[in-house]
Amino acid sequence: MWFRKRGPEAQLNAELRYHFERLIRESIESGMEPEEARRRAQLEFGGIEQIKEECRDVHGRWLDDFGKDLHYAVRTLRRSPGFLVVSVLSLALGIGANTAIFSLINAVMLRPLPVKEPGRLVQISRIMPNGQPGVVSYPLFQYLRVNLQSISAASAEWAAEPAILMDGAEEVISAELVSGDQYSVLGIEATAGRLLEPADDVVSPGSPAAVISYGYWQRRFGLDPAAIGKTFSIRNNVFTIVGVTPQRYHGTRLGRYPDITLPLTMMLSDGQRRESTFNMLSMMGRLKPGGTIGQANAELQAPWRSFLEVEAVKVSEKDRPGILSQRAAVLSAYDGFNSLRRSYSKPLLVLMGIVALVLLLACANLSGLLLARAESRQREISIRLAMGARAGRLMRQFLAESLVLAILGGSAGLLLAFWLSSALVGMLANGSTLLLSTAPDWRVLAFTGAISLLVCLLAGVAPGWHAVQANINPSLKEVRSGGRRHLGKALVVAQLSISMVLVVAATLFVGTLVKLYSVDRGLRTDGVLTFSVRSRERYPQTRCWAVQSAIVDRMAALPGVASASAVQVVPISGGLWTRAIEVEGYTFRSDESEAVGFNVIAPKYFATLGTPLLSGREFDSRDTNTARKVAIVNESFARHFFGAQSPLGRRVTSLKVAYEVVGVVKDAKYQSLRSGVLKTMYIPWTQREGEQPSSYSFLARVAAGNPMRLAAGLEKLVRDADPGLRLRGTQTYSTLVDQSIVTERVMATLGGFFGLLALLVACLGMFGVLAFQVSRRINEIGLRMALGASRSGIVVLILREVAAMLALGSGIGAAAALALTGLAGKMLFGVTPTQPTVFILSALVLAVAALAAGWLPARRASRVDPIVALRHE
Amino acid sequence: MEQKSDLLQGTLDVLILKIVDLGPIHGYGIAQRIRQISKKVLQVQQGSLYPALHRLEKRGWLRAEWGEAETGREAKFYSLTKVGRKQLEAERANWDRLSEAVTMILRTAE
Numbered sequence: 005m006w007f008r009k010r011g012p013e014a015q016l017n018a019e020l021r022y023h024f025e026r027l028i029r030e031s032i033e034s035g036m037e038p039e040e041a042r043r044r045a046q047l048e049f050g051g052i053e054q055i056k057e058e059c060r061d062v063h064g065r066w067l068d069d070f071g072k073d074l075h076y077a078v079r080t081l082r083r084s085p086g087f088l089v090v091s092v093l094s095l096a097l098g099i100g101a102n103t104a105i106f107s108l109i110n111a112v113m114l115r116p117l118p119v120k121e122p123g124r125l126v127q128i129s130r131i132m133p134n135g136q137p138g139v140v141s142y143p144l145f146q147y148l149r150v151n152l153q154s155i156s157a158a159s160a161e162w163a164a165e166p167a168i169l170m171d172g173a174e175e176v177i178s179a180e181l182v183s184g185d186q187y188s189v190l191g192i193e194a195t196a197g198r199l200l201e202p203a204d205d206v207v208s209p210g211s212p213a214a215v216i217s218y219g220y221w222q223r224r225f226g227l228d229p230a231a232i233g234k235t236f237s238i239r240n241n242v243f244t245i246v247g248v249t250p251q252r253y254h255g256t257r258l259g260r261y262p263d264i265t266l267p268l269t270m271m272l273s274d275g276q277r278r279e280s281t282f283n284m285l286s287m288m289g290r291l292k293p294g295g296t297i298g299q300a301n302a303e304l305q306a307p308w309r310s311f312l313e314v315e316a317v318k319v320s321e322k323d324r325p326g327i328l329s330q331r332a333a334v335l336s337a338y339d340g341f342n343s344l345r346r347s348y349s350k351p352l353l354v355l356m357g358i359v360a361l362v363l364l365l366a367c368a369n370l371s372g373l374l375l376a377r378a379e380s381r382q383r384e385i386s387i388r389l390a391m392g393a394r395a396g397r398l399m400r401q402f403l404a405e406s407l408v409l410a411i412l413g414g415s416a417g418l419l420l421a422f423w424l425s426s427a428l429v430g431m432l433a434n435g436s437t438l439l440l441s442t443a444p445d446w447r448v449l450a451f452t453g454a455i456s457l458l459v460c461l462l463a464g465v466a467p468g469w470h471a472v473q474a475n476i477n478p479s480l481k482e483v484r485s486g487g488r489r490h491l492g493k494a495l496v497v498a499q500l501s502i503s504m505v506l507v508v509a510a511t512l513f514v515g516t517l518v519k520l521y522s523v524d525r526g527l528r529t530d531g532v533l534t535f536s537v538r539s540r541e542r543y544p545q546t547r548c549w550a551v552q553s554a555i556v557d558r559m560a561a562l563p564g565v566a567s568a569s570a571v572q573v574v575p576i577s578g579g580l581w582t583r584a585i586e587v588e589g590y591t592f593r594s595d596e597s598e599a600v601g602f603n604v605i606a607p608k609y610f611a612t613l614g615t616p617l618l619s620g621r622e623f624d625s626r627d628t629n630t631a632r633k634v635a636i637v638n639e640s641f642a643r644h645f646f647g648a649q650s651p652l653g654r655r656v657t658s659l660k661v662a663y664e665v666v667g668v669v670k671d672a673k674y675q676s677l678r679s680g681v682l683k684t685m686y687i688p689w690t691q692r693e694g695e696q697p698s699s700y701s702f703l704a705r706v707a708a709g710n711p712m713r714l715a716a717g718l719e720k721l722v723r724d725a726d727p728g729l730r731l732r733g734t735q736t737y738s739t740l741v742d743q744s745i746v747t748e749r750v751m752a753t754l755g756g757f758f759g760l761l762a763l764l765v766a767c768l769g770m771f772g773v774l775a776f777q778v779s780r781r782i783n784e785i786g787l788r789m790a791l792g793a794s795r796s797g798i799v800v801l802i803l804r805e806v807a808a809m810l811a812l813g814s815g816i817g818a819a820a821a822l823a824l825t826g827l828a829g830k831m832l833f834g835v836t837p838t839q840p841t842v843f844i845l846s847a848l849v850l851a852v853a854a855l856a857a858g859w860l861p862a863r864r865a866s867r868v869d870p871i872v873a874l875r876h877e
Numbered sequence: 878m879e880q881k882s883d884l885l886q887g888t889l890d891v892l893i894l895k896i897v898d899l900g901p902i903h904g905y906g907i908a909q910r911i912r913q914i915s916k917k918v919l920q921v922q923q924g925s926l927y928p929a930l931h932r933l934e935k936r937g938w939l940r941a942e943w944g945e946a947e948t949g950r951e952a953k954f955y956s957l958t959k960v961g962r963k964q965l966e967a968e969r970a971n972w973d974r975l976s977e978a979v980t981m982i983l984r985t986a987e
Binding site for chain 2: 048055
């Protein structure tokens, strides 16, 4: 029926009208004139509006009024588009930055694996000396899976990047090698075909099974069911695709999305299957119903102890305590093997703190703007209060205004966050692959909603309360204008304090980056190209040496290449190789480590990387495998073991091979830019057996220009050196160094950006308050000038206020920063969280910005014409 | 002029529930019925009737439906819900107790 669709208001009207008309009719029927009947009915009915009001009250009018408030807020905001744009933009930036960082925290730290009951998944792991979870060997995995009763099933996993041959085409894929229990531990079902089962672990001559991911199925086969049954080969093994994993399942390692999953046993060599010290597997288990991590961990200790005792017997007496002191634990694996959580949670939490401050700053700024608007609406508010509007009702109107702003800012922020978070993932990946989905889920949306509401309350309450309060006490009018000024100033001081904290943070993180880049590396990373190779088969040793030398020789012959070489562990890439040594004529103290940095290099290595040779010679073609074994040591090594004597000709023994020192080079960084210089020895690659060309990184220095121009010809170069070789991982050495400090770069970039932003916002706030004050004080300023104050005196008058706010703001900010910067502790390099220079520098930056913001209003005040000013108002 | 009595606070609700219990009826009808049945002793003002109807509807004791009235125009008809009927029983019992008590006191005082 049509009337059903009418609103409650229309229904109420209709209901009452019916009654009214019946009353008239009644009177007419009793013989009254229509005019008279209407009059009487009106009389009897009484105030119809009042009846309506009472009926409306019954239904509650909060929502109704709130709608009106929102409507009114939208209307008033549309009348001041400048204010609207500025405030929505600043909120969008604040909320967007918070949402972006939270999206990352959500992706890295909060999201569980999309499998059955992820909370019951555990990692069974050795614990490294640094407290991080480590990997286990295949025999250890087999031993633990049968000896743990609190775990219903366990599986082992190894990540690999093999090259496969399918349909005659070669392709490098991201693979996950798993034991057959993997999918029953995870509790996931195949989307098509079947997943791997324990039966697939059995090494058989038949074609082993492989499972592909949904993403790979889509990308490579266009979701064609015929993909199941297809075969591909890795080296000499032919695998058959038997199934597809679910779409939401992205493997067990965050940031990595394996294309193909293969049976682990098929990919391990016999040695790797047998060797109990070949640790490379990540072991996952599922707790039995009712079991806890604590119980499982307690249960693990006994079998672990027995395992260590068996291992300890295999080594010499001296090394036994080292083995027996190793630890193992059962850890939660609700989010899989998440190494990103370990590396990024600290920086992300610090960034979260930074963006929270930015949002607080945006709130303070918006609060100041709303306060100024409230001031200009004072008359309207006074009238409404005088006409009986309740204070709460007016308060709600202020909140409605900030709510509209928060909703607009929040929505814009969400869009901005989407872009920001993927940009951030890009920054963290820095050219490599980091498959991290930051698409907003319910957690992100709830977070954005919550902070938007918080913004609405924070920004709206103070000005609203103030405006209402000021009007309720008209007798306090004088105090009131003073009060507003105080609140305005307090907001500016708050903004300056927050800016100070952010500027200090920016200084620390930018300082860290500057120090990292300027630290003495001992090698020149610019102008160098690096790449490595992948081989399709294992070479016999002599062929290895021939192929390796062929690559280096061909590189050196390229036009524009000054020097070429190779190295096993590229310095500053995060890798570190240490070895225990004995030095002729040197006795180690009992508490002294016998380990030194160790590396295997090709001839011309130091010339290529620009590390000066201090004495002796570099390796060259003389140093063959049959020649006398030789080594080069660095300055620190020479100084420590040989003191003032010449190291040349001295002998160093490692793994029972004695090397004669033939050269000394300057110290250079090894593991990272942060780590100190290590005593290091180098041996030539031709005197090291068992390595393959794929173990080395090749290096080429160009005489001038960008070394990446060599990249185009490299694929052909390595194939010419040997047809079985493929190029991989070509990049400049500088890029590699950049990658090694990606977290620091992100922190410096974002810290610096937010620091600048904070400065800008605080200065705008300061400018607004001062400009407003000057316009209010024109009278006073005119009077002062009439009484003889000079123009510069007026400037000083205004700037003195700036200085007062600045002193207070930077003081509070510095105190807060002192309390907070300790949290950044280990992330810093070359600067300390309490370094006075950092604080002085930050205060100076803040002062310059604040004075710049104060200058314009001060100048305007000084140009006031006393005559005009005194007539003002 | 007939003599009118003020309605005791809270009794309007039970009267409305009782009248509505007799069958779906609109506001005007309710006012008429109360007047008729009480032999014009009780007169309900529109100003209290409609807020009361809306209150009872909101509490779920009454259900409202639009329908065609005897005059051919559409009017809002109220009828009793299950909860409303229970409430009516409770209020009637309550009223009996109350009126008994009041009568008792008045008689004693004589």
